Amino acid sequence: KAGVTQTPRYLIKTRGQQVTLSCSPISGHRSVSWYQQTPGQGLQFLFEYFSETQRNKGNFPGRFSGRQFSNSRSEMNVSTLELGDSALYLCASSLNGEQYFGPGTRLTVT
Amino acid sequence: KNQVEQSPQSLIILEGKNCTLQCNYTVSPFSNLRWYKQDTGRGPVSLTIMTFSENTKSNGRYTATLDADTKQSSLHITASQLSDSASYICVVTPGGYQKVTFGTGTKLQVIP
Numbered sequence: 001k002a003g004v005t006q007t008p009r010y011l012i013k014t015r016g017q018q019v020t021l022s023c024s025p026i027s028g029h030r031s032v033s034w035y036q037q038t039p040g041q042g043l044q045f046l047f048e049y050f051s052e053t054q055r056n057k058g059n060f061p062g063r064f065s066g067r068q069f070s071n072s073r074s075e076m077n078v079s080t081l082e083l084g085d086s087a088l089y090l091c092a093s094s095l096n097g098e099q100y101f102g103p104g105t106r107l108t109v110t
Numbered sequence: 111k112n113q114v115e116q117s118p119q120s121l122i123i124l125e126g127k128n129c130t131l132q133c134n135y136t137v138s139p140f141s142n143l144r145w146y147k148q149d150t151g152r153g154p155v156s157l158t159i160m161t162f163s164e165n166t167k168s169n170g171r172y173t174a175t176l177d178a179d180t181k182q183s184s185l186h187i188t189a190s191q192l193s194d195s196a197s198y199i200c201v202v203t204p205g206g207y208q209k210v211t212f213g214t215g216t217k218l219q220v221i222p
Contacts, residue, residue: 042215044212045210058209090153101154
């Protein structure tokens, strides 16, 4: 089975722009979670989707949003980018409580 | 507030030596505890997962222990290899609908 894939792998944006990241879960996995990882904060939970519905949400501002499609693929959008949004964004798909992480998208905001 | 604390923050050991990483948590109720290995620039990969009733779990040279009474876990790496250089993250899943809580990780460097 193919693992979790994320696109793009690297992205450079300027402040004020918006960005959309994509995640394709492992086939058969219906739960997708998103995380932000920075050197100082470690992994921070953004949100979780299950069957196209947001099931859980972390403590991030409304500039961070997401959605899940009927094929379980998920997208995350960040609007009005700030320098502090520079991070590794990780997506994980889950089945029976076991999480499998993708390689991440490295976002740099300049 | 649910918290997971890991120590040490970073560690340098010689190739072939053993090491132990610590994880203390305050998460309650508790469902399971995982240890992940994360290579630089890549996503975390699960090493072990333990439920409340398990107190040890091995995966090759990696052995995790859990003491649910003291809310402590450790990850022991035997005969370290250069490829063990990575960050090791302890993750606790609470019971109910609470969010998963991540430790900030221990950065391990194995040197020849």
